[in-house]
Amino acid sequence: MVDLQSSLWRDLxxxxxxxxxxxxxxxxxxxxxxxxxxAAPGSTGASWQPPTLLMVHGNPTWSFHxxxxxxxxxxxxxxxxxDHLGCGASDLQRRPLRLVDHIDHLVRLVEGLDLQRVTLVAxxxxxxxxxxxxxxxxxxxxRIVLLNTxxxxxWFIPWRIRVCRWPVVGRLAVQGLNAFSLAAxxxxxxxxxxLDPRVAKAYLAPxxxxxxxxxxxxxxxxxxxxxxxPTWQTLAEIESRLPAxxxxxIQLIWGMQDWCFRPDCLERFRRIWPEAKCHPLEDxxxxxxxxxxxxAIGLIGGxxxxxxxxxxxxxxx
Numbered sequence: 001m002v003d004l005q006s007s008l009w010r011d012l013x014x015x016x017x018x019x020x021x022x023x024x025x026x027x028x029x030x031x032x033x034x035x036x037x038x039a040a041p042g043s044t045g046a047s048w049q050p051p052t053l054l055m056v057h058g059n060p061t062w063s064f065h066x067x068x069x070x071x072x073x074x075x076x077x078x079x080x081x082x083d084h085l086g087c088g089a090s091d092l093q094r095r096p097l098r099l100v101d102h103i104d105h106l107v108r109l110v111e112g113l114d115l116q117r118v119t120l121v122a123x124x125x126x127x128x129x130x131x132x133x134x135x136x137x138x139x140x141x142x143r144i145v146l147l148n149t150x151x152x153x154x155w156f157i158p159w160r161i162r163v164c165r166w167p168v169v170g171r172l173a174v175q176g177l178n179a180f181s182l183a184a185x186x187x188x189x190x191x192x193x194x195l196d197p198r199v200a201k202a203y204l205a206p207x208x209x210x211x212x213x214x215x216x217x218x219x220x221x222x223x224x225x226x227x228x229x230p231t232w233q234t235l236a237e238i239e240s241r242l243p244a245x246x247x248x249x250i251q252l253i254w255g256m257q258d259w260c261f262r263p264d265c266l267e268r269f270r271r272i273w274p275e276a277k278c279h280p281l282e283d284x285x286x287x288x289x290x291x292x293x294x295x296a297i298g299l300i301g302g303x304x305x306x307x308x309x310x311x312x313x314x315x316x317x
Contacts, residue, residue: 002062002089002206009202013067017089020109027105028089029082030063032074051117055081056106058124058149059219060181062088064202065123065289072297073304082109084129086215088206096218099231103132110140119143119304123288124261125219127151128235135241143307144250145300147288148261152239152268153224153232158260160187164220174217181207181216190257190285191292199290242272249307250276253296255284277303
């Protein structure tokens with residue numbers, strides 16, 4: 001669990017923490033809406049709610065990944081960004097979790113906060129988790145933004161991921177040496193020379209010992225290599241229902257130098273959603289919001305403006 005009082009990077013993440021109870025486990029989330037200095041509707045009891053951006057992170061990140069997008073959009077949208085159990089400032093896992101568990105948790109948060117008029121913004125594992133939740137409560141969602149992710153059974157597993165799954169050796173590397181999180185700080189970038197040292201420290205902050213790295217390892221273990229893995233079927237079910245979402249406004253922003261969610265993942269989404277607005281960024285890696293932050297945030301903001309229908313205007317523009 002991250003120390004949210006750290007002075008090393010806290011000014012980069014100037015948000016109030018909220019916690020949702022998941023049967024005795026604290027599920028940390030951000031809930032920001034700063035128009036005219038207003039607090040988030042969930043904390044004020046106000047009946048009116050602005051449209052929501054629900055930002056769902058992947059592995060090995062946490063809600064810190066969304067900080068710049070939140071700062072850019074919290075004057076126009078309610079920005080909600082949870083930390084999966086075992087990640088960020090959420091409680092550590094009591095047992096190994098699979099994709100279906102993380103979907104369950106996100107559904108409970110969305111329903112508990114009664115989020116409406118939601119735009120899903122998701123990256124990495126957040127795509128499968130977020131789309132899995134959306135498909136359980138479609139009436140609450142109205143748009144989708146995806147950045148380098150997948151929501152279908154994998155047809156390839158990069159060797160760098162396979163190594164992390166090796167018995168004993170993989171766990172010692174990921175959970176013992178923090179190799180997965182450390183490698184992510186360079187392997188997720190292409191355009192940029194590297195992360196700012198304080199940003200790098202913030203990404204690593206939640207994952208500081210063996211126990212706190214359990215979720216990182218379990219996310220890697222939950223990547224299904226065959227149909228025998230229980231998460232294979234979860235992903236297959238999500239993929240089978242994706243065509244029904246084609247009527248929603250959808251934006252796909254892709255770092256084309258990503259070796260994990262490669263360009264063929266983007267092409268798979270484009271075949272499912274041929275009307276989606278696509279932005280391939282040729283020299284950008286997996287962490288688009290770090291490697292091309294200004295460009296990606298501008299693309300998202302412009303698209304949100306363009307797809308905000310007259311009937312749903314939030315009165316803030």
